[in-house]
Amino acid sequence: MLFYIIFIVFIIFMLSLYFTSNYLLSLVTSRKLHNEEESLKKLANKKILNMNLLKSLDKEDIFITSKDSLNLHGVLVKNSQKTDKFIILIHGVSIGYVGSLKYIESFYNRGFNILIISQRRHGKSEGKYSTYGYYEKYDLDCWVEYLINRFGKQIYLGMHGESMGAGTVLQYPALNKYVKFIIADCGYSDMITLIKFEIKHDFPKYLHAFLLLVLKLSRIRALYKAKFDFSKVSPIKVVEKTELPILFIHGKEDYFVPWHMSVDMYEKKLHGYRQLLLVDKAEHANSIEVNKKLYEEAIDTFFKEIQCKE
Structure with a gap:
């Protein structure tokens, strides 16, 4: 029974990591653009x-x-x-x-x-x-x-x-x-220093370790998806x-x-x-x-x- 609980918790954690890293990558590389006419007004x-x-x-x-x-x-x-x-x-x-x-x-x-x-x-x-x-x-x-x-x-x-x-x-x-x-x-x-700052400034401390792990995964995914390295x-x-x-x-x-x-x-x-x-x-x-x-x-x-x- 304990094994199944650990397994389910692990799956939830991995899914959370995946979807959060996907969101971070999208937020960084594909941020919603402002309507230029509205911005001008x-x-x-x-x-x-x-x-x-x-x-x-x-x-x-x-x-x-x-x-x-x-x-x-x-x-x-x-x-x-x-x-x-x-x-x-x-x-x-x-x-x-x-x-x-x-x-x-x-x-x-x-x-x-x-x-x-x-x-x-x-x-x-x-x-x-x-x-x-x-x-x-x-x-x-x-x-x-x-x-x-x-x-x-x-x-x-x-x-x-x-x-x-x-x-x-x-x-x-x-x-x-x-x-x-x-x-x-x-x-x-x-760039990496900036994202780390925003994590620590905008989110509660108990989420920092998780979000720093998300950052590492997002960096890897950016190499394959957007073909660039945050660290560069x-x-x-x-x-x-x-x-x-x-x-x-x-x-x-x-x-x-x-x-x-x-x-x-x-x-x-x-x-x-x-x-x-x-x-x-x-x-x-x-x-x-x-x-x-x-x-x-x-x-x-x-x-x-x-x-x-x-």
Whole structure:
């Protein structure tokens, strides 16, 4: 009788482990996407976007092909003033390109042409899984090559990423040939460390051991299903080695991607210029909404410093 009880408990445990790991994998790689039209309306209603500016911009739809044959979509915004300065804006997971729109005014007013991309699986870009920079950094490299081939190697090119976009741009220096600077807003230092933080922060202590086991199983399943390894998504390892100037920005009320991750990366970056802005009262991905003046002052200081060092 005891044997049957143990057997049933074991089966229940294994089924729980299987279904929970499946849920975690789906949550990480196939998170439900926001409706872009609804997201745009919400941001407009909250006065976060300068809609008059957005409507007036010279916009061009662009499609390119990724290294693994996905169609990728971006929108090129040309500045009204002729300029060789370009910046690529990269959004976070699930929000899509709309998440990048709140940064357009800041960079447009500072004389940049702006390329807003939709990462794989978002908007008009193809793809089944989000891989948090594992494949997206190669997509980003395709966009860089597009700009270089079209506008020439003389352009002054930078990147701004938010959340997963920040994670992507922070992994990009391993491939970089042409990019001159990176601005990373609320980026994560390491994917497994981030998931472990969320487990410990969001769930009761008695579930931690079980969920950490779920994480291990989800990582194995991701290798077979989405063809990427959680442990290979570690921006901090790239940051440690790069000399590329980086501005780290993070809200101090961010508990989705904890702000100390940006602090950790800032402290680990020992080569090249680094700058850190922590924004009081800002939650995840809303630092520019909470204190736009401070945000733009940090950008201006960053540009001034890196131009002096060139």
